[in-house]
Amino acid sequence: MAPNRPTIRDVARQAGVSHQTVSRVINGSEDVLPETRAMVEAAIEDLGYHPSAIARSMARGSTHTLAIISPNLTDYTFASVIEGAEVEARQHGYFVMSSSASDPQAFRELVDELVGHGRVDGLIVINPYADERYKLIPRDFPLVFVGARSHDEKICSISLDDERVAYEATRHLISLGHTQIALVTGPMTEDCSQDRTGGYRRALSEAGIPFNKSIVFEGDWSASSGQAALVALLEHGLPPTAVFAQNDRMAMGVLHAARDANLQVPQQLSVIGVDDMPLSSYFDPPLTTMRQDMPQIGQEAIRMLMSIIQKKNVDLQGIKFPAQLVIRQSTGKGGGSSSG
């Protein structure tokens, strides 16, 4: 804390008015004579006065601060959501504290500090986990979930339309003639992975392709898990003609393993990911992927939260965003067995 910041009373004394008048000036009240206002402003300038956000929060009973809790800050998708949210929050005059909680214990502590201790007016949880973590948050506290299904009628959630995104990615592969389509999922404890797996199965099913459990691998979103998946697939003598990796990093791992195995992409193997991270077009070959607009999701989450805080009618229970197929060079014609 800067030592001895001038207070509203110092300004008042200097300007020869009451502290209340100073309060009016800094809050843009109309009921102040222009000349009075000028004096006060001069004093403010002179003293280098800044209102104390803490004292304001104290007196007003609200902090004008929001929090975002995400599993980590380094994952590009999370960071993008946060950045989008931050920009939007600032537009509304709110601040956001972004913190990460990698495990349930840290999550609990964070919620306690942030919500329990009244540091924030609202909370956004980027929560990929299909657990009941939300129960840790006091009901009726302004809350928006990002990236997970709403497990409760009364909780607003917003996410990518994971089922559809996966459906479309798989459709793309199928339309190219592939029928042996391996799947590399994220951790199945996450809603996102479950939904994407659902979309994959629906596309397969609609195309009359049987679901083959032996070519489905659970990864952890990392490149190395994608690599391991393809290695395992090849070792087991189950070479697919295409792989749908549920994110770009794992797709990159698949590409890497394909190189090691001297498999030509896309001639011998097609690969599609999800995210379209900035580096995806620099992969070798450039990756076909489902592009999602994470900052927009962050922005929308803040808008929702603002509505809730301002007690506007919030009928928006669960919003799902689409993603866009970006065709690059990692996917190409497959087997040639298709026709229905």
Next chain:
Amino acid sequence: MAPNRPTIRDVARQAGVSHQTVSRVINGSEDVLPETRAMVEAAIEDLGYHPSAIARSMARGSTHTLAIISPNLTDYTFASVIEGAEVEARQHGYFVMSSSASDPQAFRELVDELVGHGRVDGLIVINPYADERYKLIPRDFPLVFVGARSHDEKICSISLDDERVAYEATRHLISLGHTQIALVTGPMTEDCSQDRTGGYRRALSEAGIPFNKSIVFEGDWSASSGQAALVALLEHGLPPTAVFAQNDRMAMGVLHAARDANLQVPQQLSVIGVDDMPLSSYFDPPLTTMRQDMPQIGQEAIRMLMSIIQKKNVDLQGIKFPAQLVIRQSTGKGGGSSSG
């Protein structure tokens, strides 16, 4: 704000003691009879009481909150610093608000809100810019700079030892026999780029290799700028045998351009980067790079800041961290003209 949170007085009433006794209990004071404490704790539990962080800040005159301002949240290196800082701050019982300010104007506003309005007790600025931005921050406010030189005797700074990192990267190339070593820099408005360029020149100079301005390109840290650099180099008929890209993303762009030009890496062109981001070992070929430990830098920054806040003797004016050469497959023997 949760409606009607119970206060210290509600607890006092319920427990039949004074509010001050409640305060003692929640602050772990020794001077409370065990039985009194038990009563108070029961009341706290019963009412679901949580102390208000705002009121505490108000009464104590400090917020126990720190801020980190970085140019953005999505850059992997920044995010890693922030994550490391967060973990360390929590150990000290502090919170951190991380915000991004992409331009000087946003930076000014953020400083105003965060520092001017007394929201935080200390500030970490991840500031790659070689400008005088620090002057916007009140002198004597606890401040630590990350990633930039200290332009003022009284400001603590902490960063990678950019000069040395670049020196070592260049040495690696030289030791492989390269003499035509192109350089792709970050924006030259950043300290980091300047220092890395300095290290590159020193290594060249020590090896008796003349500095050739025509094979130096200014990029912007993006993969596309790295790609553009190599394309330009080739167009101008100045094919180097090696490229030192000042970060991994640009190195990836160089790799991409090399592929497009049918240049074999590392047989015809060696490429080295800086960072060792998680994906670097998945590039094609896996990238040789200088690994830096960003979370550690964040951690150290917090420690420094805590020292300053606690008015401990802070002689640590500027700490510089080393980086570690990680040799993968993007660098190999060069021209063969070297000998001294």
Next chain:
DNA sequence: ATGAAAGCGCTAACAA
């Protein structure tokens, strides 16, 4: 249009 008084929820003296 301006001022005076009270209070937000807590901590920090000081008393008892």
Next chain:
DNA sequence: TTGTTAGCGCTTTCAT
């Protein structure tokens, strides 16, 4: 060991 009295810096009545 516990309670009482004052603030922290501001906003919010209610007067004037």
